[in-house]
Amino acid sequence: MKPVLALVGRPNVGKSTLFNRLVGERRAIVLDTPGVTRDRHYGEAHWAGHDFMVVDTGGFEPRAEGLLASMRRQAMMAVEEADVVVFVLDGKEGLLPADWEVADILRRAKDKVVFAVNKVDGQRQEAAAAEFYALGAEHLVSISSEHGRGVNFLLDEVVALFPPPDPEDRDAAERIVRVALVGRPNVGKSTMTNRLLGEERMIVDAAAGTTRDAVDSPLTVDGRDYLLIDTAGLRRKSRIAPGSSEGFSVVRTLNAIERCHVAILLIDGVEGVTDQDAHIAGYTLEKGRALIIGVNKWDAVVKDEKTAKRFQDQMSLDLPFVSYAPVVFLSGLTGQRVHKLMGLVDQVRASHQLRIATGPLNRWLKEATDAHHPPVTKGHPLRLYYATQVRVAPPTIMISCNDPDGVHFSYQRYLANKFRESFDCVGTPVRLQFRGKSNPFDGEPTEE
Numbered sequence: 001m002k003p004v005l006a007l008v009g010r011p012n013v014g015k016s017t018l019f020n021r022l023v024g025e026r027r028a029i030v031l032d033t034p035g036v037t038r039d040r041h042y043g044e045a046h047w048a049g050h051d052f053m054v055v056d057t058g059g060f061e062p063r064a065e066g067l068l069a070s071m072r073r074q075a076m077m078a079v080e081e082a083d084v085v086v087f088v089l090d091g092k093e094g095l096l097p098a099d100w101e102v103a104d105i106l107r108r109a110k111d112k113v114v115f116a117v118n119k120v121d122g123q124r125q126e127a128a129a130a131e132f133y134a135l136g137a138e139h140l141v142s143i144s145s146e147h148g149r150g151v152n153f154l155l156d157e158v159v160a161l162f163p164p165p166d167p168e169d170r171d172a173a174e175r176i177v178r179v180a181l182v183g184r185p186n187v188g189k190s191t192m193t194n195r196l197l198g199e200e201r202m203i204v205d206a207a208a209g210t211t212r213d214a215v216d217s218p219l220t221v222d223g224r225d226y227l228l229i230d231t232a233g234l235r236r237k238s239r240i241a242p243g244s245s246e247g248f249s250v251v252r253t254l255n256a257i258e259r260c261h262v263a264i265l266l267i268d269g270v271e272g273v274t275d276q277d278a279h280i281a282g283y284t285l286e287k288g289r290a291l292i293i294g295v296n297k298w299d300a301v302v303k304d305e306k307t308a309k310r311f312q313d314q315m316s317l318d319l320p321f322v323s324y325a326p327v328v329f330l331s332g333l334t335g336q337r338v339h340k341l342m343g344l345v346d347q348v349r350a351s352h353q354l355r356i357a358t359g360p361l362n363r364w365l366k367e368a369t370d371a372h373h374p375p376v377t378k379g380h381p382l383r384l385y386y387a388t389q390v391r392v393a394p395p396t397i398m399i400s401c402n403d404p405d406g407v408h409f410s411y412q413r414y415l416a417n418k419f420r421e422s423f424d425c426v427g428t429p430v431r432l433q434f435r436g437k438s439n440p441f442d443g444e445p446t447e448e
Contacts, residue, residue: 002044002051002052002053003050003052003053003083003084003162003163004052004053004054004055004081004082004083004084005022005045005052005053005054005055005082005083005084005085005086005158006055006057006078006079006081006082006084006085006086007019007054007055007056007057007086007088008057008078008079008085008086008087008088008102008106009059009087009088009089009090009102010059010089010090010096010098010099010102011058011059012059012090013059013088013089013090013118013119014088014090014118014119014145014146015056015057015059015088016056017145017146018086018088018116018118018143018145018151019043019054019056021145021148021151022043022045022054022151022155023043023044023045023054024045042054042055042056042216042217042218042227043056043216047155047156047158047159048155048156048159050159050162052083052159052162053218055078055081055082057078076105076109079106079109079110080109082110083112083161083162083163084112084113084114084158084161084162085106085110085112085113085114086113086114086115086116086154086158087102087103087106087113087114087115087116088116088118088145089115089116089117089118089132090117090118090119091117091118091119091120091125091128091129091132091142092119092125094128094131095131095132095134095135099132099135100135103115103135103136103137107136112161113137113138113139114139114140114141114154114157114158114161115132115135115137115139115140115141116140116141116142116143116154117129117132117140117141117142117143118143118144118145119144119145119146120142120143120144120149120150121144121147121149125142126142129142139157139161141153141154141157175225176225176226176227177224177225177226177227177261177262177345177346177349178226178227178229178259178260178261178262179226179227179228179229179260179261179262179263179264179345180229180231180256180257180259180260180262180263180264180289181193181228181229181230181231181264181266182231182256182257182263182264182265182266182280182284183265183266183267183268183277183280183296184268184274184276184277184280186268187266187267187268187296187297188266188268188296188297188332188333189230189231189266190230191332191333192264192266192294192296192332192338193217193228193230194332195332195333195335195338196219196228196338196341196342197217197219197228216228216229217229217230221342222342224342224346226342226345229256229259229260231256231257254283257283257284257287257289258287260289261289261290261349261352261393262289262290262291262292262345262348262349262352262427263284263289263290263291263292264291264292264293264294264341264345265277265280265281265284265291265292265293265294265325266294266296267293267294267295267296267315268296268297269295269296269297269298269300269301269311269329270297270300270301272311272314273314273315273318273319277318277319278318278319281293281319281321281322281325282321282322284322285321285322285429288393288394288429288431289352289394289429290348290349290351290352290394290427290428291322291324291325291348291427291428291429292325292326292327292328292341292344292345292348292427293315293319293322293325293326293327293328294327294328294330294341295311295327295328295329295330296330296331296332297331297332297333298329298330298331298336298337299331299333299334299336300331308329311329312327315327324420324425324426324427324428324429324430325348325427326344326347326348326426326427328340328341328344344427347426347427348426348427348428351395351424351425351426351427351428352392352393352394352395352427352428353392353393354392354395354423354425354428355389355392355395356389356395356423358386358387358388358389360423361387361388361389361397362386362387364387364418364419364422364423365384365386365387365399365415367418367422368414368415368418368419368422369384371418372411372414374407374411375406375408375411377403377406377407377408378403378406380402380403382401382402382403382406382407382411383401383402383403384399384400384401385399385400385401385402385437386399386400387399387400390433394428394429394430394431395419395425395428395430395431396430396431396432396433397419397430397431397432397433398433398434398435399415399432399433399434399435400435400436400437401434401435401436401437402436402437403436404434404435404436407434412432415432416430416432
């Protein structure tokens with residue numbers, strides 16, 4: 001496993017800004033409002049030959065109740081799993097009593113702690129930052145996470161405390177399957193994440209919207225490594241207050257779908273499929289991601305022997321464009337059928353990366369066209385000459401023909417379905433592109 005760096009500190013000292021600086025992208029939500037970051041979330045960073053994970057945490061309040069107490073527990077879990085902790089302090093506010101309490105807790109919990117005095121933008125603040133040495137810091141660096149000042153010296157201190165890098169770690173990271181849990185607010189994504197991880201990593205609350213950001217958590221099952229991405233629920237834009245942090249959450253969720261390999265769309269089994277579920281499924285299709293549909297809260301559904309079939313039949317009507325996605329009825333709360341999810345992830349990921357040789361592809365094309373001849377278009381028959389695969393993830397097939405514009409979408413759908421049947425391809429979109437015989441490799445794919 002890569003070394004882990006945890007960022008902890010009081011609320012609004014700039015941990016998320018530093019996190020974004022270290023991972024090289026605006027993944028954490030950054031607002032001038034204490035408590036915006038509630039959960040742990042992870043990003044990957046690289047410095048001086050070291051690849052490592054960075055964990056951003058919610059504000060650490062030594063004496064807190066309710067949701068703030070949950071945030072403190074999350075921060076302590078991050079401290080326990082980290083190789084090195086960066087204690088972020090506010091250079092503008094100066095040394096506060098709460099800083100003494102946090103420093104004392106960290107000193108007892110971890111021996112590798114680097115003190116980072118943030119918001120130090122010039123010589124005047126640099127002199128004022130010296131007061132933080134009173135905390136007994138062995139490693140103390142003045143930084144400005146917003147402007148990047150001193151961050152390189154902070155990273156030098158951090159990686160010096162890491163174990164030597166192992167070249168095999170990078171190869172292993174490239175094999176990690178990224179899995180995003182997506183869906184509307186309050187469908188049980190965080191509960192499902194905790195169930196899969198076997199620990200309370202995500203804060204769970206009955207109120208919708210408790211998870212605000214896309215949160216990355218490493219997961220190992222039967223010796224295979226995954227990166228599990230829990231996301232904020234996607235609501236319609238009309239229901240998001242202007243200027244609220246939820247607007248940023250939507251962007252992070254969409255980015256999470258873009259960077260995952262497999263999306264697990266959780267649907268509320270009690271409420272059934274909604275228009276927003278269809279929008280989210282459509283977005284996974286648009287981005288070409290493998291898809292599993294998990295009907296959650298199945299334990300709360302009043303059932304008879306035909307309930308599941310009726311639900312699946314209704315989904316076929318509501319979500320016909322992702323009929324290739326396997327469906328599992330489960331409960332994150334009780335654990336019902338949750339054990340099936342990661343096996344399905346492996347199955348759909350294999351289909352997502354499926355590569356077919358040209359010979360079998362052309363036999364598939366001949367059998368498909370013999371069974372259902374291409375339609376007549378513009379007064380002459382449509383002819384499909386040969387097929388070849390041009391990329392994977394998702395499988396993309398180029399078909400040479402005499403009239404690329406004459407392939408009706410219904411015939412494209414027929415070919416895609418025959419492809420899935422012939423090659424046992426489940427849970428992934430299949431993209432077909434049709435090109436004239438003169439230049440078959442030119443242009444962009446047509447989605448099915």
